[in-house]
Amino acid sequence: MVPNQAHSRYHHGDLRNALIQAATTVLVEKGAAALSLREVARVAGVSHAAPYRHFRDKAALLRVLAQGGFERLTAALNRAAENSPHNPEQKLIEAGVAYVRIVVQHPEITRLMFAGTVEPQQDPAYLAATAACYEALLDIIRQGIAQGTFRQRPPQQLVLVAWASMHGLAMLAVARLLEVDVDDELTLDVLIRSVAANVIYGIVK
Amino acid sequence: MVPNQAHSRYHHGDLRNALIQAATTVLVEKGAAALSLREVARVAGVSHAAPYRHFRDKAALLRVLAQGGFERLTAALNRAAENSPHNPEQKLIEAGVAYVRIVVQHPEITRLMFAGTVEPQQDPAYLAATAACYEALLDIIRQGIAQGTFRQRPPQQLVLVAWASMHGLAMLAVARLLEVDVDDELTLDVLIRSVAANVIYGIVK
DNA sequence: ACCTGAACACCGTTCAAGT
């Protein structure tokens, strides 16, 4: 069932994925302001009306990009947790470092993921992707509670502090409200670890 | 030097502020997607080219709205700190509640403030507004350190944890990634206080 | 089943011309 060559000039074959690829390229290289559906179509080498056979509208394409961002984030969190020692504190810190790094390395995708313009409500695949990200953090917290390292609280309560603090740090960095150079990984690392440590051990002495 | 009536049909008098007002109305009532410079001009009752006498481009107008958001946020933080008891822990919690509430109550302005599309770098007034917001939080932290309630750490280190966690919680709420109804103030309050308490006392028991 | 080209109603921005 491979698309035959007679078709392949006119019928693209896998235009859907080509459009996702093109949109990502445009977004990363030229920014969100330059990301028009017409430009994406141009980069993919099709007419400006062609994308409408594969996405209901522009928002639907953007939602796919955002979903990809959540999947990448979840993968990074799980990788960080696996590669850390058994100690749940260390696991949480490394997950935090991974979280902030990924967010900061892909600011344009981050904006799509967290700007709130993408309405997750009706798309089950999208919801699953965001839930998986939350679960990755929850696993670490649950383990810390089970081992007696973390406070005996509902895990949803503790995971929210961890998520909120890492997410906030990342968003402040992306918005350039920290005096840190976002591309200076070493300094950013120190900052992340400092925030993570304070979250874990508390501000009060 | 009041603008005389002969002028006032053609020469608006205070178009700059009228445009800011119109833009705010459009943003709040119809959302960021509907916020075009032409629509703003329409609402203000002038031609679509008139705004260019008062703002270099669309981004300049949006930056003014974002700056207003920071000023309102700073005012709310200072008010919360003043109205709280002498106890720095309580002050910090109330400031957190105020922060998240303001952010959540004005999601569209929040997006402008923190999306990172507005480049603060070159605008001194804008930078001053963001710095004042940071200072409001820093004051509370400094006081807590001075009184011996908070850990003896550089205040910039502690303020970052507090800011990041409150900011993160607010941004997750705005992005509708929490299962909470953002308009349910009571539930949101419980959440904020839970996060604040965990930040202050730590995740580790 | 998938893609194109013309068409429609929008944008942001500029610039000569009006008051």
Added chain:
DNA sequence: ACCTGAACACCGTTCAAGT
């Protein structure tokens, strides 16, 4: 000094028509 109207080069979306 401030505002308008026409103009230009863009958008997102739709739809009849092509392959």
